[in-house]
Every structure is written in structure tokens, then in C-alpha cells.
Amino acid sequence: MKWLHSLPGVSVVLSGMSTMKQLEENIEISSDIDTLSPEDMEIVKKAAQIYRSRTKVDCTGCKYCIPCPQNVAIPEVFQLYNNAHVYGSFDESSRSYSNLIQKEEDSSRCVECGLCEEKCPQNLTIIQYLKDARDDLYSR
Numbered sequence: 001m002k003w004l005h006s007l008p009g010v011s012v013v014l015s016g017m018s019t020m021k022q023l024e025e026n027i028e029i030s031s032d033i034d035t036l037s038p039e040d041m042e043i044v045k046k047a048a049q050i051y052r053s054r055t056k057v058d059c060t061g062c063k064y065c066i067p068c069p070q071n072v073a074i075p076e077v078f079q080l081y082n083n084a085h086v087y088g089s090f091d092e093s094s095r096s097y098s099n100l101i102q103k104e105e106d107s108s109r110c111v112e113c114g115l116c117e118e119k120c121p122q123n124l125t126i127i128q129y130l131k132d133a134r135d136d137l138y139s140r
């Protein structure tokens with residue numbers, strides 16, 4: 001919240017809330033909002049650069065690509081793939097990928113029909129990324 005309020009041109013921050021506790025927390029934070037120092041902004045910028053450099057797929061999770069006729073859970077696969085590399089949580093991502101295999105929603109179900117790639121606003125080469133994610137997460 002502080003970071004958002006520190007950005008030039010931002011006068012209102014819309015925060016999604018689904019519980020009363022979140023509403024109370026947001027009111028508390030917003031009642032005493034302060035901006036980040038230039039040093040803190042620089043740290044945030046560097047952290048963002050590091051996270052971005054580790055990201056494997058620039059998937060925003062918008063889900064425009066689903067439903068897939070083969071039931072491939074495209075955004076979930078990419079999230080697991082990214083999490084493994086951004087946060088180093090390879091074991092956890094690999095376990096979750098095994099759950100997708102059991103539910104028959106993993107990358108290997110893809111028949112390369114191309115429907116998802118036509119709908120992706122990020123123009124991602126989804127088919128190739130699904131193969132990369134499978135090779136990475138299934139082998140661990």
C-alpha cells in the first residue's frame with residue numbers, strides 16, 4: 001500500500017477485500033498512510049528486477065485461455081513453474097504438479113490444438129511453455 005501511494009500520479013488505491021478483517025486492516029493502514037523513502041523505493045525496484053529475471057512465463061493469470069478442450073490447467077501450470085524458479089519452491093511446485101497429473105489437468109494432456117494461444121492477450125507460446133514446465137516439474 002505504501003509503495004502504491006508512493007508512485008507518482010497515484011491518488012487512489014483500490015484494494016480487493018473479501019473479509020471484514022481485511023477491511024479493518026486496510027482502514028488502519030490507510031488512516032496513517034506514508035510514502036516510502038527514495039532508498040526504500042530503490043530496494044523495491046531491485047527486488048522486482050530480481051523476481052522478474054527469475055520468472056519463466058509472463059503469464060498474468062487472466063485465464064482468458066481456458067477452458068481448454070483437454071482440461072489443461074494452463075494458468076496453474078505456469079504459476080507452479082514460475083513459483084519454483086522465483087521462490088525456489090521446487091519441491092512444493094513439483095508436488096502440486098503431481099496433483100494436476102492425478103486430476104488429468106497437467107501439460108501432457110495438451111494436443112497442441114492452438115486454441116489457447118489465439119486467446120492469450122500476452123501472445124504467449126503456451127504450447128512450448130507447457131512442455132518446458134512439464135519437463136521441469138515432472139523430472140524433479
Ligand code: SF4
Nearest residue numbers: 068110111113114116
Ligand atoms: S493447445 Fe493444448 S493447452 Fe492449448 S487449448 Fe489446445 S489442448 Fe489446451
Ligand code: SF4
Nearest residue numbers: 059060062063065120
Ligand atoms: S491467457 Fe495467457 S496470460 Fe492469461 S492466463 Fe492464459 S496463458 Fe496466462
